[in-house]
Amino acid sequence: MSHVLQIRDLRVEAPDGTVLLHGVSMDLNPGEVLGLIGESGAGKSTVALASMGYGRGGCRITGGEIRLAGTEMRTAPRQTREALRGTRIAYVAQSAAAAFNPAMRLERQILEVPRVHGLMNEAEARVWMTDLFSALQLPDPEHFGRRFPHQVSGGQLQRAMIAMAMAGKPDILVLDEPTTALDVTTQIEVLRLLRDVIRRYGTAALYITHDLAVIAQIADRLMVLRNGREVETGPTAALLDTPQQDYTRLLVAERHGSLTASQRMHNPGKDELLAIEGVDAFYGRTQVLHDVSLRLNRGETLAVVGESGSGKSTLARLIAGLLPPARGEVRLDGACLPPELSQRDNAQLRRVQLVYQLPDVALNPHQTVGEVIGRPLALFGGLRGRALKDEVARLLDQIGLPACFAARLPGALSGGQKQRVCIARALAAKPDLLICDEVTSALDPLVAEDILRLLLQLQDELGIAYLFITHDLSVVRRLADRVMVMQTGRIIETAGTATLFATPEQAYTRRLLAAVPELRTNWLDEVTAAH
Amino acid sequence: MTLPVFGRIPLSAVFGTLILAGTLVLFLFGPMLAPYGQEDVLGMPFAEPSAAHPLGLDQNGRDMMSRLLHGARMSVGVSLAAVVISFCIGVPLGFLAALRGGWPDLIGARLVDIVMSIPVLISALVVLQALGSSLPVLIGTIALLDSTRVFRLARILAQGIVVMEYAEVARLRGEGLWWMLRREILPNALPPLMAEFGMRFCFAFLFVAGLSYLGLGVQPPFADWGGMVRDCQQGILYGLYAPLFPAGTIALVTIGVNLVVDWALAGRTTIQGENR
Known part of the structure; x- marks a missing residue:
């Protein structure tokens, strides 16, 4: 099976010379969901953005290979990289409220992807958008796109952003903490729909989160990162049940502990x-x-x-x-x-x-x-x-x-x-x-x-x-x-x-x-x- | 407040500091360094530069270099005094308006809007015409008119800061007005205010020149740089260098001030604690 994304020995540096990634490698199979786990500063988002050939805030990719759909993203000219973004690989940000332009209707922003890349004509793109809206169980899928971002709830907006990412029928979705900013009840709904959509269309995904319990529901494999280095990688169930590294064990134990902890012994005052x-x-x-x-x-x-x-x-x-x-x-x-x-x-x-x-x-x-x-x-x-x-x-x-x-x-x-x-x-x-x-x-x-x-x-x-x-x-x-x-x-x-x-x-x-x-x-x- | 690291001063900052140091020397010792008096007529109008007069003579045959040296104190002094006073008025009032909110804020802000809706030059002309053009009146007028701009900036900056949680914590602690202004708002509003100071200082130069043009700025026989540009301007028609020298000094000081301000702001352009 050929990989949709292949990263070899990726190195990224911040503008001040700090090394953010010390050689990270990964393979992503078609339709596979790879979870990237780690604390802030571990380099999760940096890996994900680098896979699109992009360095945020002046970060530079200083070494390694990124092969996306047979193209080497590091050396490819800008036009090639831009043609791949949105069509082969698409990004879903943590805060949908900050990612949508508040002055434009949702459909205009979502239809922009197929239009800019010339993937389908207006009518086909609309049908596809409506399909996505129904798959994501948004209310009134025919007309949902007529709304402005402030007219929908937080969970709906996050789903609309998933629809926007899917609009170009990409092979890979990069999901950067897509449910972290949501309430618990909304979170499981978005998580469930996201998983359904990914499975239905056979899309592969890089899923970034710091919440092990969330990623356990959706990822096939997990990669644990710490300080810009890979700690370990493995199938989700195996990694959670029998972590090999101390750091992973610590993460798993902490999450287990917080979920199953019994109430503490405490005798408050009576006044x-x-x-x-x-x-x-x-x-x-x-x-x-x-x-x-x-x-x-x-x-x-x-x-x-x-x-x-x-x-x-x-x-x-x-x-x-x-x-x-x-x-x-x-x-x-x-x-x-x-x-x-x-x-x-x-x-x-x-x-x-x-x-x-x-x-x-x-x-x-x-x-x-x-x-x-x-x-x-x-x-x-x-x-x-x-x-x-x-x-x-x-x-x-x-x-x-x-x-x-x-x-x-x-x-x-x-x-x-x-x-x-x-x-x-x-x-x-x-x-x-x-x-x-x-x-x-x-x-x-x-x-x-x-x-x-x-x-x-x-x-x-x-x-x-x-x-x-x-x-x-x-x-x-x-x-x-x-x-x-x-x-x-x-x-x-x-x-x-x-x-x-x-x-x-x-x-x-x-x-x-x-x-x-x-x-x-x-x-x-x-x-x-x-x- | 952290001071920038010395020993790694960028070239632009060295340049700016040198210019400002030079300006300071001119400000303090200019008249003593001048080879001739500022009113002495020494030759033909617009005489070419020569060994005796390195920058030539002006439209009345006075030594250009001597007038520049004499004018330094007047030009820098008037601008600096006007800008310092305008900040002393505008910043505290702007902070206060943001902190108090409600009626005081509304009245202050609308009053400033009214003053700003009248072109500065017209307001200045009216005041100077009525009170007569003396140095204190000139400085006071420029300072007051400029303080409206400073007020607006200070107010909007402080409005962003008083809603921050650290300012809320201070209010919850029952902190007084002085602490709020001095310790919570001022340090966090400082970078944009410093940038504004550099710019206002340069504008004041030009404003004095504009007033001089209308005969209401620095009065003859005293030399000031802005006035000298105006006096020599007809020289441009004859392809002469004369007006370039005073204009050049204004430009140089402007650049110097801004280079130093940029340097002081480098690395601390974040306001309101956005250092996450």
């Missing part, structure tokens, strides 16, 4: 810390919270789960004082919290702290770690000079960073280290309540695991209560004492973690739980069959 009573909130005229009430005890962890748009983060902003409620009240230790930030006193500000999803934008790039952590200490604790320095060093030690980091700027830190600094900044205020808004979802699995461990350990040491906002149910299972499920601004269900996972009462909760991928190659088939 009420936070109470929210019948809160309604609006953004402009749109009501985003409907009659929300909750209670949180000292040292307890309450997880708030739900899909995007369910009002989880709005709830966090409301408690923090960034969004005043239209009705209802928020009480801290029995005392009513003023709705507006400007009316809250120092102690009230100090006791509630927030940790954000993206540590990159949560840290001022022009303040050193020492300044970031030291500011709340000076402001709330009145520390100065020597005492301040010592306390910063102690906090850094507590979050597992060396004291010399105090002099560094955020730009010199990795994502996980930045998130640790954000946690230290919150701890510096000595809070009673820490609101964690998707704190691990922007991090690599192994790094996220470390952050979760740190949070658990800090709660045991300091007895802080956590309001843990997340869409990742495996995190909830390990961390939370109780879980609150939200949908479109309403609370659907609240229960103890064990109870909720064992006997969910509401249909929506059951759907949410069923949508978490499991680390078995046949999980998706079982879920599909069950429907």
Whole structure:
């Protein structure tokens, strides 16, 4: 059998001379799905883009061979490469919202591929597009293309992008984290349809992801990458069951651990810390919270789960004082919290702290770690000079960073280290309540695991209560004492973690739980069959 | 803020620094270096360059080089003072408008729009005509008119920064106005502001020249570079070099300022913490 894509000893360098890929080789058979696995910086996207003869952001392909449909992409003239892109190999990006032009109708963007390459006439291209829309189960396939990108949901837009990639009937699809930005329930739907389409048309694919449970459902073979080198390659089931390399074993064990972990032993306090009573909130005229009430005890962890748009983060902003409620009240230790930030006193500000999803934008790039952590200490604790320095060093030690980091700027830190600094900044205020808004979802699995461990350990040491906002149910299972499920601004269900996972009462909760991928190659088939 | 690494200074930056150092020397010592006085008539108008007058004579027979040296202090001084003052007015007000939002922002922004809708030259003419053209009035007028542009830039930059999560964290901490302006907004808005400073400085040169043309800029007998270009312009008709010398000095200083600004901005053009 001849390979549709053959890569030999591929080397890629960044503009500053850093080597991104140290000689990676792979073969892709017709109709085969190869999963590329690894942390950020492993070189997954670089391999995939290089297979199209493309280097992102000035990256240069400095060595090796890339043979696509019998053409050597490295040495081919630009016209040849451009003729192959879209017709032989096509790309699906992580964020469909950023990949579509918001000012053009979907069909114009999708039909552009066959038109530019002269593959079929207008009528044939339209029929083919409608076929694809039906195969991807988009509503009203005849007229779906008339819509603009903002008129369809996130999951539909991602499917439309798959249709756009398929429009040129390519041999290979390059899929760069195509479901990562989607909600769990949407994710399995897109994953299932994507797999159906690939199988139906016999398209080969390079599938990039950091989620082993997702890739297990769709890939025939897996390649694990780390720091620009291949760690190991093998058939999906074999690689997941009997990984040969330590690093792969670590990745598999982590994912297994996060999926099957039992609830931790934790005895939260019995005194009420936070109470929210019948809160309604609006953004402009749109009501985003409907009659929300909750209670949180000292040292307890309450997880708030739900899909995007369910009002989880709005709830966090409301408690923090960034969004005043239209009705209802928020009480801290029995005392009513003023709705507006400007009316809250120092102690009230100090006791509630927030940790954000993206540590990159949560840290001022022009303040050193020492300044970031030291500011709340000076402001709330009145520390100065020597005492301040010592306390910063102690906090850094507590979050597992060396004291010399105090002099560094955020730009010199990795994502996980930045998130640790954000946690230290919150701890510096000595809070009673820490609101964690998707704190691990922007991090690599192994790094996220470390952050979760740190949070658990800090709660045991300091007895802080956590309001843990997340869409990742495996995190909830390990961390939370109780879980609150939200949908479109309403609370659907609240229960103890064990109870909720064992006997969910509401249909929506059951759907949410069923949508978490499991680390078995046949999980998706079982879920599909069950429907 | 990290300083650029010394020892690996690009050639363009060396060049720019040399020009600026030269300008500084002219600014401080120009009049002392001049071989002749700025008002001394020494020969025929538009005399060719000679050993005694390396750059020739101007339209009134005055030594070109001496006038350039005398004019350095006036030209650089007026532009620099005007631009510094305009930034001192525009930046804090722009930041404040973005931070406060609501009515203060609306009134400030609309007021600036109104001022900007009137051509600068006309506004300047009205003020200078009414108050008379003296140096403080000239500097003050240019500074105020220029500050509207600075205000707009500062406001839009700060609007992008106050919605960042690190600024939100500072608000949640109950930080005061001064901290927000000085520590959260200013460092992150600095690169575009510096680029703007370099450009505004050069515009101010030309603006003074334009006003001088209408008789409202730097008043004779004081020499300024912009005014000298205007005075000598009829020389172009006769194929003479005379107007090229003052024009060349303006161009050189402009290039020097921008080379140094570019160098200072190199590697830190990202704003708002986009260093992921």
